[in-house]
Amino acid sequence: MASPLLRLVVLFGGVSAEHDVSCVTAAHVLAAADRSKYDLVPIGITKGGTWLRNDKAIAALTEGSALPDRLEAAGTEIEPLTAIRGEVDGPDQPVTVVLPLLHGPHGEDGTIQGMLELFKVPYVGAGVLSSALCMDKAMAKVVAEQAGIPQCRWIEFRDGIDDPNTIVARAVDELGLPLFVKPANLGSSVGISKAHDPSELDKAIDIALRYDDVVIIEEHVTAREVEVAVLGNTAPEASVPGEILPGSEFYDYEDKYVTGAATLVIPAELPDDATREVRYLAAKAFTALRCAGMARVDFFYEEGGRGWLLNEVNTIPGFTPGSMYPKLWEATGVRYPDLIDQLVTFALENHRRRVGFSTDH
Incomplete structure (x- = not known):
């Protein structure tokens, strides 16, 4: 049978x-x-x-x-x-x-x-702790910093705790202008704004607060946007990197899902040593944030400056055929249907490991 x-x-x-x-x-x-x-x-x-x-x-x-x-x-x-x-x-x-x-x-x-x-x-995918951690960009940055993974400069604003009257002045003083503002617990570029002056920064914070009570304010980085797909559990593998060339001022929701104006360059045109380094950093971030199954790890590449800077880690990345995660794996040699099969295999592997722990004392 x-x-x-x-x-x-x-x-x-x-x-x-x-x-x-x-x-x-x-x-x-x-x-x-x-x-x-x-x-x-x-x-x-x-x-x-x-x-x-x-x-x-x-x-x-x-x-x-x-x-x-x-x-x-x-x-x-x-x-x-x-x-x-x-x-x-x-x-x-x-x-x-x-x-x-x-x-x-x-x-x-x-x-x-x-x-x-x-x-x-x-x-499929990350567990409770990793999911919550990667979703909260502020806490993810704290853990990544502890793991020694380079990032751009940033500050956190918590509504009801931090003083809203001083946050704008502090951000401009510490990080300069322009600045990026985003809700800590959201993705797909929803609620993200670029602020060019204090007035725009104040409005950008209000926009982000529609979605979350924790707001991330980041320095503007003149850099290339590069993403790496990671697959696995305890021994994760990183795909070839891909570069995003935004169709607007930055890679926003319209660019991703409405106009489709952004260009994806896969594999990214990078020196061999830079490619090796970003793949290593992607797997390191995946492990440090206790991811499992899959994640897309996003970086800025500041050529001639600080090099690779971690942007964020997405534990449930976009998964359409036109999305970066499956396209990166296709370029690395894993077809879309095979990717689904591997994710199911990793899910079963993780489950067997978790249920095998003793409940006795």
């Missing part, structure tokens, strides 16, 4: 400003996954937090029909535990792996990962 297919639950949507990005990512992952290996179960989470099984997508997958370029968090309402574990109990229950594609808060920040730990279900 043939073995049952591994049940791969794809979680998408979510209670986040990055909901729409996640819906696009999920459609492409489902289209690329090998249907001869997986029973694919798309579960959408609405912006209000309701879990829905996307029956239309399931029917299309069953029939071998094409999926749309974007999935909707729509369908039959389902309890989270049933969605994750399935409706079959007992010895015939298929092995389930969850692939969270929930960008931003309530998905990439350790909350979903904690729930999956409680359910004792294998899942």
Whole structure:
């Protein structure tokens, strides 16, 4: 008798400003996954937090029909535990792996990962601590600094704790102008602004505070933007680096997801020693921040200056065929469907390790 297919639950949507990005990512992952290996179960989470099984997508997958370029968090309402574990109990229950594609808060920040730990279900990607750490850019910078990974200069503003009347003057005095302002706990360039003077800086802080109560203010760096994809668990491997040439003043949300004006250069045109160094630093950051499965590690390259400066680490990077993470691995020799297979393998490996720990004292 043939073995049952591994049940791969794809979680998408979510209670986040990055909901729409996640819906696009999920459609492409489902289209690329090998249907001869997986029973694919798309579960959408609405912006209000309701879990829905996307029956239309399931029917299309069953029939071998094409999926749309974007999935909707729509369908039959389902309890989270049933969605994750399935409706079959007992010895015939298929092995389930969850692939969270929930960008931003309530998905990439350790909350979903904690729930999956409680359910004792294998899942792709970083665990609770690493997810929360990498989501909070301020805390990630603290850990990266402790690990000796070079970064640009920055300060943190915490609403309700730090003095808003002095933060603008302090930032200009310590970091100069222009400055970049971003919410600490968000991605996809949502809420990020570039401030050229104190007035713009004040407005940029207000914009970031719409999304989070912790704001990062960073120095402007005249540098190339280079990203590296990392894959693995305890022995992570780094892809060839890729460079982003923004179509606007900086690589913002419009550039990434609307206009598509940015140019991705893969592999990045770098000296061999610079390529080796950034791949080493990417794996080092991955390990220092306790990542697992996958992450995209973003750098600035200040030629003729400080060299490589860590920007941030994304534990659930964009995963469409046009996204940097899968494109970097394709250039390194790992095809998109094979990448999904490897991530599932790493998820099962991590799960076996975690459940093997003793609960006795």
